[in-house]
Amino acid sequence: AQSVAQPEDQVNVAEGNPLTVKCTYSVSGNPYLFWYVQYPNRGLQFLLKYITGDNLVKGSYGFEAEFNKSQTSFHLKKPSALVSDSALYFCAVRRGGYSTLTFGKGTMLLVSP
C-alpha cells in the first residue's frame, strides 16, 4: 500500500517570504513523487516530479522540492512567495513501475500582501 501525509491543512506566509509545504510518504520500492496545485474552480495542475537523480527538483512558477529518502519526505519550497501562489497544493506518490497515484489531502497556502 502507498500513502501520503500532508500534516498541515493550511500554511500562512507573507509575500516575499520563503514558503514550505510539507509532504511525507510511505511506499514499497522506489517512490515517484509529484506536486500539483489547484486554483479555485480549476483542475489540478502539475508542478514538478521526482523520479530519480538529483534530490532537488525544480518545477513551474519558481517552485522546487527536495526529496529526502531517509525522512521519506518531499517538501515543496519557494524562496519568495507571491500572493498569486495562494491555492490548494497536493502531494502524490506512486511506486516505481506503473501503479495508481495516491494523493494527500491537500494543503491550503495563503500568501498575504
Add this chain to the structure above:
Amino acid sequence: DAGVIQSPRHEVTEMGQEVTLRCKPISGHNSLFWYRQTMMRGLELLIYFNNNVPIDDSGMPEDRFSAKMPNASFSTLKIQPSEPRDSAVYFCASSPLGQAGNQPQHFGDGTRLSIL
C-alpha cells in the same frame, strides 16, 4: 494544445435522475482517469483506463456508477440513479502511458455535480 476537456462544467439535477459526465483526453494520451473530489474524502480515484480498456474500477462506489471509453478520444461516467451523496466535483485526467508510469497526469477543470 487543448487540455483535457470535460462537460458539462456544472450539473444540477434531482435525485433519481441519470447523470452523464463526459471527457475528452489530450490527444495521444493512452491513460484516462476519473476522480471524485469532496471536502470530506478529498480526491478519490474511481476508475482508470489504459488504451481504452478499464484496468481498475475498485474505486467505483456502487453499481450505480459506470464508466466507458468507446474510443481513444472520449469517455463517459454515468450515475444511474443519482443520489444526493453523489454531489461532488468529478475530474477526468489523462497521461501518456509512459515508461514505468513516470508521466504526470493532466486534469480537466471538472464537473461540479449537485444532486437535489
